[in-house]
Amino acid sequence: RAAHEGILRRQSARESAARTYARALPIVPVRARGLTIEGADGRRYLDCLSGAGTLALGHNHPVVLEAIRKVLDSGAPLHVLDLATPVKDAFTTELFRTLPPEFAARARVQFCGPAGTDAVEAAFKLVRAATGRAGMLAFTGAYHGMTAGALEASGGATEVRVARLPYPQDYRCPFGIGGERGAELAARWTESLLDDTKSGVPRPAGMILEPVQGEGGVIPAPDDWMRRMREITAARSIPLIADEVQTGVGRTGAFWAVEHSGITPDVMVLSKAIGGSLPLAVVVYRDDLDVWQPGAHAGTFRGNQLAMAAGTATLAYVRENGLAERAATLGSRMLTQLRRLAEEFPCIGDVRGRGLMIGVELVDPESAPDTTTDGPRPAAPELAAAVQRECLRRGLIVELGGRRASVVRLLPPLTISDEQATAVLDRLADAVATVAT
Numbered sequence: 001r002a003a004h005e006g007i008l009r010r011q012s013a014r015e016s017a018a019r020t021y022a023r024a025l026p027i028v029p030v031r032a033r034g035l036t037i038e039g040a041d042g043r044r045y046l047d048c049l050s051g052a053g054t055l056a057l058g059h060n061h062p063v064v065l066e067a068i069r070k071v072l073d074s075g076a077p078l079h080v081l082d083l084a085t086p087v088k089d090a091f092t093t094e095l096f097r098t099l100p101p102e103f104a105a106r107a108r109v110q111f112c113g114p115a116g117t118d119a120v121e122a123a124f125k126l127v128r129a130a131t132g133r134a135g136m137l138a139f140t141g142a143y144h145g146m147t148a149g150a151l152e153a154s155g156g157a158t159e160v161r162v163a164r165l166p167y168p169q170d171y172r173c174p175f176g177i178g179g180e181r182g183a184e185l186a187a188r189w190t191e192s193l194l195d196d197t198k199s200g201v202p203r204p205a206g207m208i209l210e211p212v213q214g215e216g217g218v219i220p221a222p223d224d225w226m227r228r229m230r231e232i233t234a235a236r237s238i239p240l241i242a243d244e245v246q247t248g249v250g251r252t253g254a255f256w257a258v259e260h261s262g263i264t265p266d267v268m269v270l271s272k273a274i275g276g277s278l279p280l281a282v283v284v285y286r287d288d289l290d291v292w293q294p295g296a297h298a299g300t301f302r303g304n305q306l307a308m309a310a311g312t313a314t315l316a317y318v319r320e321n322g323l324a325e326r327a328a329t330l331g332s333r334m335l336t337q338l339r340r341l342a343e344e345f346p347c348i349g350d351v352r353g354r355g356l357m358i359g360v361e362l363v364d365p366e367s368a369p370d371t372t373t374d375g376p377r378p379a380a381p382e383l384a385a386a387v388q389r390e391c392l393r394r395g396l397i398v399e400l401g402g403r404r405a406s407v408v409r410l411l412p413p414l415t416i417s418d419e420q421a422t423a424v425l426d427r428l429a430d431a432v433a434t435v436a437t
């Protein structure tokens with residue numbers, strides 16, 4: 001207990017003001033397995049943050065540990081820049097095996113710096129080089145990372161070379177109608193911006209989208225809208241970049257979230273779960289976009305052998321054990337139960353998600369709805385923060401997200417059992433009940 005308090009105190013004094021999770025989650029993890037984290041104070045938690053969706057197999061899954069140990073014990077080098085190795089060969093083979101077949105058939109992979117944001121930068125650089133154009137299309141509420149280019153494309157950023165387009169959603173629809181019509185209007189908006197010759201907006205180098213916005217508040221894009229984006233970009237020779245950093249590796253109930261709509265993007269940006277808990281990021285793209293000269297994209301840490309080995313084990317395990325399908329069935333059951341909870345508690349404005357990427361939006365039950373009909377009530381970030389605190393007291397770790405930090409997010413490992421899922425929902429329901437009264 002004293003060690004726990006000491007570590008928290010020292011770190012909060014020494015770390016930057018930009019600390020995020022560490023503020024809301026004052027715990028000191030010392031051990032972890034599967035869904036469970038144990039703190040230095042001996043308390044145990046169910047971890048539905050999962051390294052912001054990284055831990056597809058949960059903490060310290062035996063197959064991941066074994067893969068890492070095997071490399072360590074083999075005497076293989078741990079760091080070799082971008083040289084070819086058996087470990088890299090195995091990873092690339094497994095990755096290509098999981099990719100949508102039409103995409104994999106003509107795919108090239110570039111290993112990037114360790115984080116998702118590095119792969120986003122690489123994707124932007126690639127499509128700019130391939131098209132000779134500069135602008136980028138991105139969506140309201142998007143999150144692509146914290147380096148300059150990725151940040152520019154993320155919601156709330158000062159737009160420099162990025163044109164912002166409406167991302168469709170039912171709840172808080174930018175056009176106030178939601179559903180298919182709302183999504184169609186969002187698509188038309190995009191079309192008219194691209195075809196508006198009078199405004200002189202130059203044709204962009206690419207469009208980047210998340211099949212489900214994660215940090216933006218768990219907003220799944222409708223499949224029809226995804227297909228419309230594919231048609232609109234294809235008809236104008238604009239490369240489409242699917243950012244599957246968070247949605248990939250079974251999370252949404254398909255191995256890759258683009259499979260739900262059946263589209264084939266030109267570029268895919270992958271990170272988080274592909275490294276099986278360790279840092280790894282790649283950009284994968286169609287071969288005709290491979291216009292780079294040798295050295296055009298580099299980076300010291302492109303060759304993390306441990307991450308590749310852990311990643312190979314994770315990808316293979318998800319594929320062989322049908323964990324994407326498992327995420328789909330368990331996810332829809334959890335959504336149903338959460339929707340029942342929403343009927344009971346008016347402070348839950350919306351429940352949404354796809355697979356095991358789930359969001360519960362907290363709203364102010366006292367305020368009048370935003371619009372004349374039964375539109376959404378104002379977002380309640382303070383209620384969401386209170387739910388997060390109450391969850392923590394009950395031994396449940398959840399993340400907050402959304403444009404106004406009013407969405408409680410669940411990103412459990414795909415290996416979560418039915419009993420554990422029930423425990424998660426019970427604790428969350430209990431936390432909501434406490435906050436609501």
Ligand code: PMP
Pocket residue numbers: 052114115116117118120143144145146210214215243244245246247271272
């Ligand atoms: N894209 C998406 C969709 C993400 O969710 C994230 C991280 N939350 C990133 C990119 C950036 O990844 P990283 O934090 O590893 O740079």
